[in-house]
Amino acid sequence: MTPLPPGLTREFFGRADGADVHRYTLGRPGGPRVRVLDYGGVLQSLEAPDRDGRPGNVVLGFGDLDGYVANNRPGADRVFLGAVIGRFANRIAGGTFTLDGVQHRVPQNNGKNSLHGGPAGFDTRIWAATGISDGDGVALRLTLVSPDGDQGYPGRLTTEVTYRVDARDRLRLTYRATTDAPTVVNLTNHTYWNLAGEGSGDVHEHWLEIAASRFCPTGEDLIPAGDPAPVEGTPFDFRRPARIGARIGEPDPRLVTGQGYDHNWVLDRGAPFAARAWDPASGRLLTMWTTEPGLQFYSGNYLTADLAGTGGRPYHRGAGFALEAQHFPDSPNRPDFPSTVLRPGEVYHQETVFALTTADEPPVA
Incomplete structure (x- = not known):
């Protein structure tokens, strides 16, 4: 085994599919401490200080490998805690798409739709790790x-995801993928954040700001319906900081269908950040930047109390929120959306950065 560099440690975490699974810890003394699994590329925990300097884990996860494996079993109501999502994040309508005149069928694991790469997506795989x-x-x-045909997708796809704690103590996620045949690719990370601390309750008192003037309205199946629409005058307007729970219960049919927020925002080009979230209890401030055109904000609507987290406490509805940088849902069936097609000789590239600091009040740009 190649020795790991300073600032990175490795430990045995269990066995899945007959292979060893390891947990890696990244960070430096006094900075954030990040734990990543080679199973599913899972971001299991991230410790960062609050306004008084006290460290706490601010992402949702399971305490052992069995939690992740059980959540991925057939029939499980999967929640994708901290996982890398692929080949295609989000939904593909009807589990079908046409590429270069050829129709491809992918698993329908979300009603009639395909979700997050299918029942055996990248979140269920053991990845090779290098420090x-x-x-x-x-x-x-x-x-x-x-491999070609994996979950119905064409082409042999080689994917790299790099978790980096950089010199500025930010968490930087870099994605790279290549293919030997035309395919579609949409990668993201499904971390759930609770800046008050994992297992501390719901996130409805968190303040959220999203640099987006438009979002993708959805129908009953949570597939984008029609063109992106202005957020102005709707519960989807987070251009100025607002509490996550302030409008989540409004009788907007797009909120009612998803039992909360589970929608794609069209990020404004040239904005100083993609999103910011602030917790008044801890003072923690999360700032996010990304190269992606879209951001799926999910308010943890389907988390249930039978999910026990790393701290042993249950994850009720709204126990965390996800900020998933990605291309738009159902893009393979929407030529008007930014393309997710990847061809031989091209390189898929994405970079998303998270910074954790503290503030006494929700910042205003």
């Missing part, structure tokens, strides 16, 4: 080869 240390911090690179 990296350079002038910009310490990193863990995860690599996965998805």
